[in-house]
Amino acid sequence: MSHSPMLADLLLSRSATDRSAELRKNPEWIAGALKDPSTLFICVNNSQAPVRDSGLRFFAFEEIPQASLTYFLGRQGDTAFFGVSVDADFVSAHDPDSWLNLRASGSRLSDRDAGLLVAAVALDNWNFTHTHCPRCGTHTVQNDAGWTRRCPTDDSIHFPRTDPAVIVLVTDPQDRVLLARQSRWPQGWVSVLAGFVEAGEPAESAVTREIFEESGIRIDPASIDYLGSQPWPFPNSLMLGYQARALNTDICVDGEEIVEAHWYDRTQIKELCETQKLHLPPRVSIAHQLISRWYGQELPSNTSFR
Ligand SMILES: [Zn+2]
Structure with missing residues (x-):
């Protein structure tokens, strides 16, 4: 096998945040970060998120619907980022024409925003299509700040499908x-x-x-x-x-x-x-x-x- 230079301009492979995976298993830290006023939320519905000329539109904790599924995406400096699954009513109430999928928005986003949105969309897609335990059929619950799901009956852990x-x-x-x-x-x-x-x-x-x-x-x-x-x-x-x-x-x-x-x-x-x-x-x-x-x-x- 020969070795050629790798592709350099993959727009959806970019990132500028630290995923801080170790914090996913720290529920107290996650709970604190969710309510921290500096934390930013990316709302996702049907693989789309609101995008402005300046980049992704972020939301504050008070603005996101209560009981939404949230996913801890990582940190940049002291700022924590979460993805949030929202419904169609939320989209309708928040400038619906600005909601774009990654095909439409990928080339307009910064490295940071592209990386955050790709992860948020992937987790949103998976959490909505893999809701039950493949072993016993029980409804699974969110685990590890959104990165796995756990079966309350047999305690099995399920990972996002790629x-x-x-x-x-x-x-x-x-x-x-x-x-x-x-x-x-x-x-x-x-x-x-x-x-x-x-x-x-x-x-x-x-x-x-x-x-x-x-x-x-x-x-x-x-x-x-x-x-x-x-x-x-x-x-x-x-x-x-x-x-x-x-x-x-x-x-x-x-x-x-x-x-x-x-x-x-x-x-x-x-x-x-x-x-x-x-x-x-x-x-x-x-x-x-x-x-x-x-x-x-x-x-x-x-x-x-x-
Ligand atoms: Zn099960």
Whole structure:
């Protein structure tokens, strides 16, 4: 395996706070921090949070609904940050048009705010979809300041689910890039190939398996190069970014998940993007960063498909 420089501009992998994980198991400290006037709260509903020109809109303890689920996200200096799950009524009462998801807000947020919101959205998604014990069916309760859930019947502890997925920039011997269109995307939208790592499967095996299944392209295992990761809480993925070289160029798409795929050189990318015939993923995605890295410069503007 060769070693290339890692991706440097992953917008959802940024952070500027200390997670202070040791404090999650200190209920007295958490209770004090919740009521400390300097503590800031990030309200989340349906993967969205209110964003202003200056960044995330934070709330004070008195402003958040009582009995809300809260998640201790970490500290920056003496300031503690918590995520809060709020309902649709709260959104309606607080400038509803300002609520954005991470796809829309990711490139506008500071390092600190991006890191806080990614964690808050991930915990909110998980706490709302994993409410019962998988062993006995009892309703579980929040634990460790929101980072685990505990079953009151059998005392089992349950951790947030994160699904690893590989996303791969594949090139051929002419250094063309393989881009594909998913069946649910309109004509002209393309991206690099990606897929979930299966149970008991190493990530590198998922790279070769997914690429072959979706495109018929065989990957040279020795060429697989890891380039970095980005959380993608839609709802709970962790994208592992790779590049790899193809051993063949005859494309055969699966016809279900992927309906078309082609090789593109840099001149074609430039022309097709500038004439709006091709639309690439948004800057906030690891796919965009992989393609941009291969392209060698910032991709042609106004080409993003979201
Ligand atoms: Zn249980």
